[in-house]
Amino acid sequence: MFPQKVDAARRLGIDVSSYQRSDYQFFQNMKANGTKFVIVKLGGSGGGEGEHYQNPKASQQLAMAQKVGLEVGSYFWGEFGGSVAQAKKMAKYAVSDAQKFGLKKGSAIALDYELGASQNKEENTKAIHEFMSYIKKQGYKPLLYSGSYYLKTNVNHSKVNKSFKNSLWIASYATMAPVNGPNYNYFPSLDGIAIWQFSSAWYGVDGNVELLKNSLKLGKVKDDVKVTKTKKSKATSYTVKAGDSWYSIAQKFGMDQNQLAKLNGGTVNSELQPGDKLKLTGTIKNDAKPTKVKTKIVKVKSLGKDRKNWKVRLIDGSGKYSNHYVNQGSRWITSKTKETKKGKAYLIGKNLYVLAKYVKIE
Template sequence: MVRQFGADVSSNNPPNVNNYARFGSKFVIVKLTEGTTYRNPSAKQQIASAIASGQTPHGYFFAVFSDNSYLAQLNAELAIYQAKALGLPAGSILATDWEVGDGNEVTGPVSANTQAILVSMRMIQKAGYRPMLYSGAYNLKNRVNTSLILKEFPDSLWVAAYPLGNGTAVSQPDFSCFPSMDGVAIWQFTDNWCNQGVDGNIALMDFSKVKSEEVDDELNWHPQVKYNELGQFKINRPNGADLYEDASLKKVVGHRPNGATFKINRAKDGAVCAGTNQWFNQADGLTKINPLAVNPYGKGIAQITADNAWTQNNAKPDTGVKHLEKGSTWHVLGRSGKYLLIGNEQSGKFVDGDKATIVL
């Protein structure tokens, strides 16, 4: 049986993780996000230093969705986006960390807890990553139907159980205390591995190599549009797609190659309009619609495109509250005119939509 040591880290750990390789670590699982807004500021360096020291990087996100499947989707969307932005290879672990804390509750109905977790894991798999579920042994035995999880995702449990309690320095796991559960692929056996103040894990599978999963092209394509633009269309037929005169799709007026993308301004009866007398059959490609263009209460992800973007508390020219870094991403909860709702009064509720794009 394969047994490999590995560490998992967050912003509470050093940005440089190469020291863990000295103790035999073969992989490092890096916290990428939490909930729908937080991104680990050390993740990029932690992934890079893991690679530089011969440790395979993987990722996880701290779930803040409790038993809510819709919030699970939003949590997973941000985690997937950040994994791709940081260059985490397809096939890497992207685990759902579902435990008590930071607003996440585990006391909901077991069926609802399980379904919400499955929503996140299905999205992760569809995006080309390896889904896993992390939690404490008690939660996995009492708060989640792990049989359903394992039926869909075999060997996907990452379980925390510390025989010697919190804070005790441990260098080797005591397998006489191994959590007796089916489907355990990784056991987190201490929160102070080798007295390094880092979580220590023992894997029962080889996670030092990454096997790429098949990536869904639709989830892998993330065009960016203005807040008021309807969306984009991408041809994915090997031989390209015909261009039609109108939405009836009867008269062909041209042809466009595979991979070509177009802004769309209307959709009707299974056809999308890319300009005057320029219609495509939606079956000939991928269509991404911007929900904020058609519904002021729509939700999405915005990426900051300006150096001088600030949050503000009114949907009009106003005093800045917090500076937003160019390139950072934020969950959008609606819009008022061109102002995107991304926060609260303490952090600033809105950002000017002219200083961001919507990531589809």
């Protein structure tokens, strides 16, 4: 791991998109590693995002992050260069997505501006100002995300900071290797930074640290959310075919598999049969309200100096060894134990357990 100086008073957080999981256990595990907040991608527009992309997991990710007791915010990819008109249109998409996915007003919506800038720095800045102004007028907290070098090259960040004080969320990495926390010796030199994304490999995801206390103004998620498709389709139902799974059907229509299953009265572990008819739209309770569950934190023990590069193999719900492993020294939240032929085990993942002999309770 890269050496670091960690300030325990500053909150650490992650940002997620459709590439990350959306289940409760994932966010529990990240909480065990020190995560205090989660910034969820709502969608995007322009460039590779097309006219309007929506993250099919956004609603579920927001709900589950809040359910485990983490605070939440959001971001939206906007590739509009220096066009004020395009910036306003994309800001409207961002607010629409936030409302659709249940993110209440007062929450943060960050503009992800990292590609497509025009050669005119002032025009880029005006367009960004238009986006952030619309976000603010709609009752949300505007932020601006970009890489340190990209922002300095293409945006008058001093003007942005003057209009939207302490609104910058800056990415600047000391290394691309995995890290345990922020290395403040590599802090990006810019005024108005509220959040610093210090790594793309903090426990497998983007790691962030909030530099100014409560500057993020994290929001809340509605408990009743309308489940809809993010891919264009007139279909309101789907008949299961041989070989289908919750995941494949969700992918087909641009939905989160967990919400699709819940909409149809089941879970992703519920068995599907050819001929089953599934609803594709409706309203569900997304269980966003934080729940108090008795949990423990388990830390994977060291296996010894001569085995420092080894990993601990997990078992599945049937007690058989799985193809999943965890690192020595990693920490996990658990709320369930299981007695197996191999001994007592703690649930740390979706139907994945670590044997008690390899961990200690913190």
